[in-house]
Amino acid sequence: MQVRTRRGFLGTAAALVVASSVGACEAGRGGGPKGEGDDPLDVSASANLPAARESLAADGTTIVIGNPSAPLSVRVYEDLSCPACAEFELDGNGPYLKQAARNDALQLQFTLGSFLGPGSKFAANALRAAVDHNKFTEYHELLYRHQAKVRRAGGFTRDRLLALAVKVPGLRGPEFDAAVLETKHREFVEAADEAMSNSPAEGTPTMAVNGALVPTDSRGLYDDRDRLYRHLRKAAARA
Template identity: 85%
Template sequence: MQVRSRRGFLGAAAAIVVASSVGSCTGRGPRGDHPLDVSADADLPAARESLAPDGTTIVIGNPSAPLSVRIYEDLSCPACADFELDGNGPYLKQAARNDALQLQFTLGSFLGPGSKYAANALRAAVDQGKFAEYHELLYRHQAKVRRSGGFTRDRLLTLAGKVPGLRGPEFDAAVLETKHREFVEASDEALDKSEVEGTPTMAINGALVRTDSRGLYDDRDRLYRRLRKASATA
């Protein structure tokens, strides 16, 4: 988990310990009695991707869905990669694709220029309807990229070439020219002004999931029960 002080975020990270229960995600059918009953490998259509009116939130799924889950993260944060690849990140994306919730992202960029370039590129991917695919891809390559010095514009374009339909004149120019720098700064400021103490941090219907509830980040069944409860009162 990336932590911050009053002066901002610090670079020390402690990876999330991924519980074995994460593997139980595939035990449920593709669609059960509730939209939250969805397996990690269910074949579902891509979810709608949009930028919220606040100008800093990227939304996957129906932006009018009463149940919302917000994720605060930095693309250079190793613990965020653990959450998005081996924790409950994939389940939440599936739930958004299954119309169970709107999944919101606030992208910080406190870990250096590479994080800012990545956040800018991800904002550009929203315009192409490819945020979710590109987001996962960047995390899959994060460790290797960090060993090479971090995300750069050229590396981000090279990785974008692995996402069918993402590369093109508009996207490439947005990455090379850092077109969405205002979004990047505003999103980082939104995270900095929040009550978030580190990344990744989750908020369910606006209520932060504190660090003493880390099991909700990697235990699929525990998160499912919390979301069902929140859904019933939304």
């Protein structure tokens, strides 16, 4: 996919404290309530949970966090160089979804596009390599935390990706380093980008719940935890 326009995060820094609004990086095609109970979807972003299983789906393009057999699935379409994706993953509902996956409430699926340039391809390749070490979740968050600084420096490069990987305990090593330096997973990168290009997603970030795309005019589901929680409860009940 080619990029024609970009929209950044909609809203001011002050608005983030209450309820931010995630924008989108457009491609070329144009807490539920913190109550008591046993609902695994009702999980705090700060809950201390064990790491979730990380795997590559049979389609060869989807990275799955959590139980791949879970009946409730949330697919997220992202590009690691997209500023709006960083807002979603750091200040929006990205952290909640990861916690829900760690709490066995859902399987969290990622389709990583790379329509924003070579840096996105290098980052997607490195993240695919991290899956082999069950370090995708930590590395994914880390890359978004450093995205703005990296963009100002010219984007993700192999060397920058390796330098950041040092911050994830247990990730760096001969196998991971070689995968990053040699772009070992280039076929995955291209296939994932094509999967995004052929999907209904018109920009990033975009979510799909059990295959149903969350429309772009429902941006509140991207940053309001309670709204997304209720949406997921309804989807789970229908599954």
